[in-house]
Amino acid sequence: MRGAVRERVVLAPYMHLRIGGPADWFLEPYAEEDVALAVRACRERDVPLRVLGGGSNVVIADEGVRGALLHLPSLNRIQRDGNRITAGAGVTLPSLLRAAKEAGLAGLEKLTGIPAMVGGAVAMNAGTRDGETFEHLVSLTLVDRDGNVVVHGRDRFRACYRDGGLDDAIVVQATFELTPDDRQAIAARFSASLKQRNASQPVSMRSVGCVFRNPAGDAAGRLIEAAGCKNLRIGGIEVSPVHANYFVNDGCGSAAEFVALMGEVRARVRKTFGVELAPEVKFWGF
Ligand SMILES: Cc1cc2nc3c(=O)[nH]c(=O)nc-3n(C[C@H](O)[C@H](O)[C@H](O)COP(=O)(O)OP(=O)(O)OC[C@H]3O[C@@H](n4cnc5c(N)ncnc54)[C@H](O)[C@@H]3O)c2cc1C
Known part of the structure; x- marks a missing residue:
């Protein structure tokens, strides 16, 4: 290799x-x-x-x-072909969004501010309330479990909320179909999304984004806050005072403390509302 x-x-x-x-x-x-x-x-x-x-x-x-x-940071090529952009799995989402904006191609602005590589954004079907990664996807180049390189159209996958449905395949490249638009209009949408995100999330802090999935018809952040967990802290990990579904690391936190804080927050939400919060974040090595 x-x-x-x-x-x-x-x-x-x-x-x-x-x-x-x-x-x-x-x-x-x-x-x-x-x-x-x-x-x-x-x-x-x-x-x-x-x-x-x-x-x-x-x-x-x-x-x-x-x-x-x-x-996969070496898979970092971005190529444009008409209204299509193909990006390697190791391209960062901000770089892809910047390339689309500079090419005058619209659509991906809805993913503004999501920290990810293209492979991770596809695997998780990352998105916001304005839309998801799979909406503009045309095809994926993957390495399957047997080590074969295969290309599939989007219809092959059953992407759903925060899951691209890849069945353990590895994304090496993704092609998106976008819509031509005025560069300034695209830039304005970028700025508006960023402004909104900066005002409502602890973007400069170390976190994993939303810790829990939103239960049907409600928001995990609202439940956590209403259960009195905002600012709750175990060691170096704290429930963010900005957005209660974000746990932030002050630089001294550990994974054990993160998990302990999750347990405490779940217990308090369960006791107050009878709702069982399910994790959105993934755990490796536990
Ligand atoms: C501050 C902050 C804000 C966030 N806001 C949002 C948001 O608005 N919307 C949202 O959806 N998410 C959000 N997230 C969560 C996160 O950014 C997304 O889940 C993102 O898609 C993860 O991408 P990643 O490249 O970091 O993947 P990782 O976290 O490294 O991995 C996530 C999963 O993807 C798999 N994966 C990664 N690369 C590949 C690949 N090449 N092929 C196959 N599988 C792969 C991993 O194995 C893992 O299962 C936020 C996170 C933070 C820290």
Whole structure:
């Protein structure tokens, strides 16, 4: 495999929350065929394999994760073909949005402010109340569980709320169909979305975004706040005073404290409202 293969790499610096112990193996393949080789190598050796994107929706255990982690920053090409833009899985969402804006192609503004790589945004079907990643997706290049590179149209996938339905395949490239529009109009929509996000979320803090899924017909943040959990703290992790469904790390927090705070918040919401909150964030190594 071309690219970097490292042993016992501490993951905290790769995580938005800045928490996480080491992965046994940390693989950074150079190109999509190297991703396929890595998948096959891990399969042959019975090594569990996960893909890490921008690390903004995952909490890694303090003890780390066993097996191998794929990280794909080298898949960072963005190509334009008419109204279509193709981006590698390792392109950051802000870079993709900037490229679309500069090309005068509209649609992706609804994803403004979501910290992700393209692969993670597709895998999670990241979105806002204005729309989701899959809306503009045309096709995906994937490496499947057997290590084959395959291309599928969007209709192949059953994307739903915060789930692209990829069935453990690895995204290496995604193509989006966008709509030509005036650059200034696109830029204005970007700014409006960013302004709104900056006012309502602790964007400059270390977090994993929304910790719990919204229960049907309600908002997890509202329930957490109404159950008196705002500013609740365990060690270095606190329920954000800005948005109660965000837990923020003051720089000294641990994964154990994050999980303990989740437990306390769930218990209080259950006791006050009889509602069982379900996690939106993923946990690795627990
Ligand atoms: C401040 C903040 C605000 C947020 N706001 C939003 C929001 O408005 N809307 C929203 O939907 N989310 C939001 N999130 C959550 C997060 O940004 C999204 O879930 C995002 O899609 C995660 O992308 P990532 O690249 O960071 O993936 P990671 O967190 O690294 O991984 C998430 C999942 O995607 C999988 N994955 C990553 N890359 C690939 C790949 N190439 N192929 C296959 N699977 C892959 C991982 O294995 C994992 O299961 C927010 C998070 C933060 C910290």
